[in-house]
Amino acid sequence: GESVGLHLPTLSVQEGDNSIINCAYSNSASDYFIWYKQESGKGPQFIIDIRSNMDKRQGQRVTVLLNKTVKHLSLQIAATQPGDSAVYFCAVRGQTGANNLFFGTGTRLTVIP
Amino acid sequence: NAGVTQTPKFRILKIGQSMTLQCAQDMNHNYMYWYRQDPGMGLKLIYYSVGAGITDKGEVPNGYNVSRSTTEDFPLRLELAAPSQTSVYFCASSYRTGGIHNEQFFGPGTRLTVL
Numbered sequence: 001g002e003s004v005g006l007h008l009p010t011l012s013v014q015e016g017d018n019s020i021i022n023c024a025y026s027n028s029a030s031d032y033f034i035w036y037k038q039e040s041g042k043g044p045q046f047i048i049d050i051r052s053n054m055d056k057r058q059g060q061r062v063t064v065l066l067n068k069t070v071k072h073l074s075l076q077i078a079a080t081q082p083g084d085s086a087v088y089f090c091a092v093r094g095q096t097g098a099n100n101l102f103f104g105t106g107t108r109l110t111v112i113p
Numbered sequence: 114n115a116g117v118t119q120t121p122k123f124r125i126l127k128i129g130q131s132m133t134l135q136c137a138q139d140m141n142h143n144y145m146y147w148y149r150q151d152p153g154m155g156l157k158l159i160y161y162s163v164g165a166g167i168t169d170k171g172e173v174p175n176g177y178n179v180s181r182s183t184t185e186d187f188p189l190r191l192e193l194a195a196p197s198q199t200s201v202y203f204c205a206s207s208y209r210t211g212g213i214h215n216e217q218f219f220g221p222g223t224r225l226t227v228l
Contacts (some may be wrong), residue, residue, distance in 0.1 A: 043219030
């Protein structure tokens with residue numbers, strides 16, 4: 001199977017600062033990586049994804065970095081806003097061709113106004 | 114589009130009772146999934162389906178059954194509820210085309226308590 005872990009269970013940042021959430025995975029054959037945001041009482045919401053043939057992908061205020069050498073990915077949120085407060089999960093697809101996602105335990109991001 | 118819908122939102126069961134969690138999607142996605150999320154944890158895959166009539170086990174299938182008679186619906190059945198099945202259940206769907214998987218879209222969840 002796949003093991004996915006996040007480095008910090010909680011993260012507090014000041015409004016306007018940048019946030020970095022980290023994730024490590026165990027399977028070097030993993031080819032697809034996703035970051036989800038989960039607000040209280042809701043299902044996970046897709047933020048950004050990256051495939052293993054890339055090492056960086058940017059969205060609106062978010063950037064995902066993938067380091068396959070050390071099996072690590074990170075989510076960077078620029079100019080963090082109160083609405084960014086949520087639990088963030090990284091999810092890793094175990095093997096090419098399947099679509100089983102393995103989720104980390106999540107990092108709770110709290111934005112301090 | 115309503116996206117992925119789940120019913121009920123909440124349910125309390127007694128040990129040994131059975132129930133079906135409903136999931137439907139209107140995005141014409143071929144893949145559908147059931148996950149459970151225990152407090153403070155990530156999601157674990159219970160079952161998934163790659164299309165109507167085809168289902169397969171995920172990471173934690175014991176105590177559950179699924180069926181996929183249509184593209185839109187993917188119900189999850191608990192036959193003999195146990196306290197260990199107390200969790201929040203999420204249904205998701207995604208689309209695969211040309212060998213490329215796309216992101217999974219999640220429903221709002223069903224919170225199940227077994228007493």
